[in-house]
Structure formats: structure tokens, C-alpha cells
Amino acid sequence: MTRIVMKFGGTSVANLDRIRAAAAFVRREVDAGHSVAVAVSAMAGETNRLIGLCDEAGPPAPALDARFVEQDAVVSSGEQVTSGLLALVMQQLGYRARSWQGWQIPLKTDERHGSARIADLDSTALGEAIDSGEIAVVAGFQGVAPDGRIATFGRGGTDTSAAALAAALKAERCDIYTDVDGVYTTDPRLTKQARRIDKISYEEMLEMASVGAKVLQTRSVELAMAWKVPLRVLSSFDPPDAPGPGTLICDEDDIVEQNIVTAVTPDFNEATVTVLAVPDEPGRAAAIFTRLADIGVNIDMIVQSASREPGFANISFTTKEDDLDRAVEALNAVKDKIGYNALQSDRNVAKISVIGLGMKSHAGVASTMFQTLADKGINIQNIFTSEIKISVLINSDAAEYAVRALHEAYGLDKAR
């Protein structure tokens, strides 16, 4: 008997009608003779509502760990509710089903409440249950920390739950049901030429997730890659008796025809900060970034250039737009200590990334990108590359235009 893990996100369990639709997909797999574990998110909006209550109870205080422990107790209740409801619906359809909370499995995490990582997942009881024909509905996004209390994984954490369950259960595959019918060559809201990708490698998907494609949480792809569990992204809004093929995320060896470029991914949640005239002495850059790390601001690209004044340098970095105000505030507070002259910040930027396994072996991908943008008169502010990704920072007003031009330039417009 093969084991299958299925995951339903917030919009796929937003109300009882959606939960019943999800149940129809579960039923299909069970009727096909599979042992099934299902990981579920909170009903759409619930997590935000619960975080809102916590914020009202006491504003966020990074130093106060006890706060995150309580927030986890509150927020994890969202998934607890959905797990019970889906189990009830499956029972109503005549199936044996039960909900599993993280602490019941047990799915053990580390001690970092609010952004915990999985430490150990003992799937013995869960595996026995599903092999006996009982459907396991697992509350996603959560486990139990070493202090015996509930810990959550951070946003999108149910993907991680699903991938970890699939790995522990040695599942044949992990199906991620969501509100889109697969992973696209670019954001379909930006161009009608965007096409669903049939197969994509873990590495490419990781790069896409890291630059802001919101289909999957990065950690879930890492887990699937490490344990070689094929992930499939598909829509819970398709008819259950005729679901679309979705996108398979798998090992690069399982992809026969590799694209040079697989996707063009825009990220509008970017902002830049330039610290002007920092004394060019050892330790000044470290002081800036240590300060930002301390308050949990994530830094993406960093560029240091000489200032017009000799003995001084300008340091630019990009961060998430959401983190900008905190970053600026933190740097203002240490202005005298670091000894810089002024701060500049800009929200009006976007990061455009082209991603593709084929870059490893094909030259000219970068030059095509730069030439295409130059031809369209788009100025590049920053460039950042990895083995299978090239990212540029440009003015966000030009982002949509740039995406369409690059999508066409790499031949992604053409149906394959």
C-alpha cells in the first residue's frame, strides 16, 4: 500500500464548502487504495485574526521569548480547528478519520517559538493508523517544543508539515493543494503569456521561493529535496473528479528536457537603504549588519562603494519592504556610534530574477538579461547572481514591463 501526503492551504479550507471540496480530493486518494495523511492550514483569515488578538494583548517584543510561546498557543488553534472539521467531514462521508495535533504525533521542534524547525518526527503511530485505513488529518504549522509547549513554524508552515510528514512516512508523493493550479513561468497577473510549468527541479523551486514566489515555503522544498519526496502543486478549485496535472517538483535527474531559463520571478516587496559616508575602517560594516540582525531584519544584497570623500564608503543593501521602517529606525539610533553621514531609503524598487538549471551549462543568460533591459531603457541598480539565478534590482515602475520583455526574450512565451 502506498502512502500519500496531501496538504490543503488556508483558501482551500476557508469554509465548510471548501473543506467539503478538499474532502472530495482526499476521498479520491483513499478510494484508490492509498494510505493517506492530510496536513491542513487554518481557515483563510484565521491566522491573521489570531495574530491580531495577540498584538492587541501585547505589542511584539523580540526580546520577550515568553510572548512567542503564548502566541504559538493562540495561533496554533487555527489549524486545530480545521483538522477536527475535516476529520468530521470525512466521518460524515463514511470514512474512518481522526485529527492529529503536533503534540499527539509527536512532531518535535526546536525551542524557537514562532519560527521553530522540526527536530524529530516519530511517525510510527501515524503510519500504523493510516495503514489501518484511518485517514490522518494533521494540524499543520505546529509541533511540540522541548519545553512541552506548542511551537509554530512561521508563515506557510503547513507546507513544511506536509513535506516532513511525507519524508517520515516515506510517502510516494506529497500533493500541495492550493488556490493556483501549479507553478508558473512568471506571475500570471503580470502577463497573459505566463504558462504552467509541468516539471521543475527542487533547486529551481528553491530559488523561486527564496525570491518571493509564494507558492511554497522554502523550508518545505528543502525538506522534500533532502528526502527526495516528489512534491506536486495543484488546485483544490479544480473538480475533484478531474483535477489538473499541476506542477511536479522533483529531482533534476527526473526532468528530461531542461530549460535554460524556467521562470522569471518578480519581487515587489523590496526596498533599498544606502548608508552614506561610513568611515572606511574595519568593523563599521559589521556594526551596521549586526545591529540589523539583532532585530531580525533580513538583508538580501549588499554593495559597498567608495564615497566621494576619501576615507569614507557608501554601503547599500536591500531588505524586505515590511522591514524597512525598523531598519531605518535602528540605524538612526546608532548613527553616532557608526559615524555615518546620512541615510537614504527607497521603497520604489523591485527585484526581477531569472531562474533556470540550464544556466549551469549555457553561457549568455546574463548578457541576454542585461541586453533586453537595456533595449527597453530600463536601468539596473544592482545585480546578484547564484549558480542557477540572476537577480537585478530596478525601479518598480518598470517591473511589469521588464517581466514581459524577459519572459519573451527567454522563449517562455512559446507553448512547449
Add this chain to the structure above:
Amino acid sequence: MTRIVMKFGGTSVANLDRIRAAAAFVRREVDAGHSVAVAVSAMAGETNRLIGLCDEAGPPAPALDARFVEQDAVVSSGEQVTSGLLALVMQQLGYRARSWQGWQIPLKTDERHGSARIADLDSTALGEAIDSGEIAVVAGFQGVAPDGRIATFGRGGTDTSAAALAAALKAERCDIYTDVDGVYTTDPRLTKQARRIDKISYEEMLEMASVGAKVLQTRSVELAMAWKVPLRVLSSFDPPDAPGPGTLICDEDDIVEQNIVTAVTPDFNEATVTVLAVPDEPGRAAAIFTRLADIGVNIDMIVQSASREPGFANISFTTKEDDLDRAVEALNAVKDKIGYNALQSDRNVAKISVIGLGMKSHAGVASTMFQTLADKGINIQNIFTSEIKISVLINSDAAEYAVRALHEAYGLDKAR
């Protein structure tokens, strides 16, 4: 260091403002040097919302135990949320505080999901925590069943949690904060003459709870009585710096001046059923009440009288108005088997009870009741007595009038 248990019901934690008001009462006890454990209900309306979701997922099916297990997983999340929020608010005020779920204590229950009873409460860890100065905020209404899953106690179950915690922790007292400022001599909505009772015995409070006074869950009073924990009912709507005295529920030996009658308690949630012309043979009455017990219909008073036809009897009983339709339906289904002639039912009845420890030693309480009602022209349909209670069933249209007359007749109108 004395230990105190406090309990806040749904209206006392209905939103963040109310939770902050509750926190002010908790703070007062902690600042007074007490070790404090707090049991909290779900925010007002949450339990109903969650049960509504369960009902939508799959209609109630008494035989289907698995349903109640899942409903418990869903519904218990309401208290989980409140426990985390109150802990957050206490932290914000500068106190050490943490939430405790039933399974974390652990508070063990029996296997009856949805209406579980406490099997064992190991308060070692909880006691150590509160004696160290940490405030324990316990999610009420729930524990962990022998199957390792969450079980709830049924409506009002947080009172039971609080009383059990107080017993296990050997607390000096258990303060029940609610939306009224104490237990009254009768329902204040029926007469302005209703007065708050300063002290009442466990036995009287039990009788009041059993006939529908909704201030406390019966089980919590039983627990407090068994473990001799004084319960105090007081209002969370009073100013925290000047709370009212409330009502103390304690051992009868601690009440110096006992009243002959302490309270007049009306119950409008009553209905009567009369089964006409049941063959007067052994086993017929048993068949009726076994059938009703099987479907969980609670029966209060039963009267059997001779029918006009020889060899037949009429059997009348009262039940809760909410259960009437199910009772009638169940009896209709076995009409041929039981062999009765017809069913009559009446929702238009109320039960009026007079309760008082002094009845044990004073004669004339019953005759005062009957005479008072007779003087007012109110017909008594049924009479039921216990050692410290006399209940009568009357037409509900006359109930308000009867309550006022009895309240005056027993001298409860006079301030003491």
C-alpha cells in the same frame, strides 16, 4: 504562601478590554502575595461558533463517538486562545505568566468525549510554577482522555476546571468571576426585591444549580463540597480596586444564621409529556424511560395515575423544553410496542423551587408554599420534594407572579 484559584467566564473575557479587566483582578491577588492559578473560558460566543462549525461539518450522531472526539478538538481551541491571550496581557503588565492546556498539566479525564469527567489532576508542576511566582492561566473546560486526545466537560465546564484546580492545589478559595455580582434570592429580572445572598451552603447551591440557576455548573459545586474548597461568586464588571463582596458558597457549619428558605428559583425550560392509557403491566413504564434514556433525554419528575379505562394508566413526566421534540418523536416511534393510546405534551409550564437548609428542621415550609399559591389562584400541576427543596410545576404564565408571591411569603424581600 496561600494559593488562590480564579475563574473568568466567557463574558468576562469577551474581548481584549474584558481580558485586561480580568487581568486587573489577577494582578490584585498576585500583588497581595498569593500564588495564583486562573481558569478561563472561551471568549463569549466562540464556543457556539465552533459548535456551529462542527454541526455544519456533520450533524450530531449520538452513536458516533468519533464525532465527539473531533468536536472536542475543535471546541477546546476556544479556551486555548483565551489562556494565551490572558498570559500575554499579564506579561505585558510585567508579570511572569504562562498558559497551560489540559494535556500539559496533565488534567486527565475519563473517555466520555463531550461530557467528560475528571479522572486525575496532577498539580505538581502547576503548583511549583505558581509558588515560584509565575501566574498559571489554565485553559478551562478540557483535559486529556485515556486515548491521549482532548476531552471537554460540557457547558459551563470551566467552573469544574476551577473547582478541581482549587481542590488539587489545596487553594484557600476559588473565586468565580462572572457577569453577575453574586447568587440571588431569586432571578432579579423577575422582581426588584431579589437580593444578593452573602453566604450559601454547598447543598443549597447544588439544589439551585440542579433546578436551573445558571450561576454555577453543578459538578463544580459537588467538587468544591467534596474537597471543602470555599467558592466565591463575584462580578468581573466591578472596579478591580473595589470589588463587591459577592456570594460565598461554603460548608453549612460556616453559616451562623441559617435561613429556612434561602432562594426561590424558577425554571422556564420545562415541558411535560403525558402518555395516555398505557397498559398497566410490568415493564411498560420501563420501556418508556429506557427508550428516553437511550437517546439522552433527561427526565425530571414522573407521576403515574390510573386511567379512566380500567387496566390502563396515564404516565406523566417533565423534561427540558429543548429535549421535548426528541422525546415525543422517540415515543411516537414505539407507540405500537408500548401500546399506549395517545401522547399529550405541554411547553407552557414552569418549575418553581424553594430551597433552604432550614427546611430540615422547620415544619410548615411546604404548606406556606401551597397556601401562597392557592391564595393567588395558581394551580399546582405537580409537586416534587427533596430534603432541602420543594418544587412545583405550574402554568408558565403564572410563574412570574408566583415567584414574587413566594419571595415575599418567605420573608426574602426584607433586607437582612
